[in-house]
Amino acid sequence: MKAKYLKISAILLAATMLSTSCVGSFSLFNKLASWNKTATKSKFLNEIIFLVISPAYGICAVADYLVLNTIEFWSGSNPVTANIGKTVNVLGSDGNYYAVKTLEDGYEITQPNGDMLRLVYNATENSWSKLEDGVMTELFRFNEDGTVKATLPTGEQMDVALNDFGVAQVKDAMSTTTYWAMR
Numbered sequence: 001m002k003a004k005y006l007k008i009s010a011i012l013l014a015a016t017m018l019s020t021s022c023v024g025s026f027s028l029f030n031k032l033a034s035w036n037k038t039a040t041k042s043k044f045l046n047e048i049i050f051l052v053i054s055p056a057y058g059i060c061a062v063a064d065y066l067v068l069n070t071i072e073f074w075s076g077s078n079p080v081t082a083n084i085g086k087t088v089n090v091l092g093s094d095g096n097y098y099a100v101k102t103l104e105d106g107y108e109i110t111q112p113n114g115d116m117l118r119l120v121y122n123a124t125e126n127s128w129s130k131l132e133d134g135v136m137t138e139l140f141r142f143n144e145d146g147t148v149k150a151t152l153p154t155g156e157q158m159d160v161a162l163n164d165f166g167v168a169q170v171k172d173a174m175s176t177t178t179y180w181a182m183r
Contacts, residue, residue, distance in 0.1 A: 084104050085101070085102065088100055103118070128140055146162065147161055148160055152170075
């Protein structure tokens with residue numbers, strides 16, 4: 001009798017996995033891996049942590065595979081990544097704290113002086129824009145070839161690689177400093 005229920009359960013489980021046809025984002029597994037990579041400043045210590053908690057990777061992968069990715073496929077959102085409405089205080093490079101609220105389509109950033117800025121993601125265009133004082137300005141969009149089309153404050157656009165060199169190119173292009181030489 002138990003063997004019959006076990007077979008039926010196995011068939012139903014296989015059917016649910018095969019019928020969703022989704023790869024999913026594996027958010028739980030990726031969050032664990034991301035945490036493990038930055039747990040300490042030593043890559044060797046992080047490796048030791050990985051070895052100690054390695055069973056957790058299997059559990060997270062199975063939970064993603066069987067439950068969370070299926071929920072993500074049918075509902076369009078993953079319960080692990082649902083941070084919508086949460087606000088965190090982030091220390092900026094200027095030493096001030098900024099309140100960053102996660103929205104469905106981006107982020108709302110409140111500056112220490114109370115001014116607000118929204119960063120908005122457009123899934124159709126695969127682009128990020130800023131909404132400030134009622135004006136929407138595209139910041140960049142992802143290209144099919146893995147590069148980014150950055151929009152400069154002048155309105156000009158340039159394609160750059162997603163690496164340190166590409167960031168340096170955009171910073172150089174945004175520089176408004178003019179140097180004059182005289183004899």
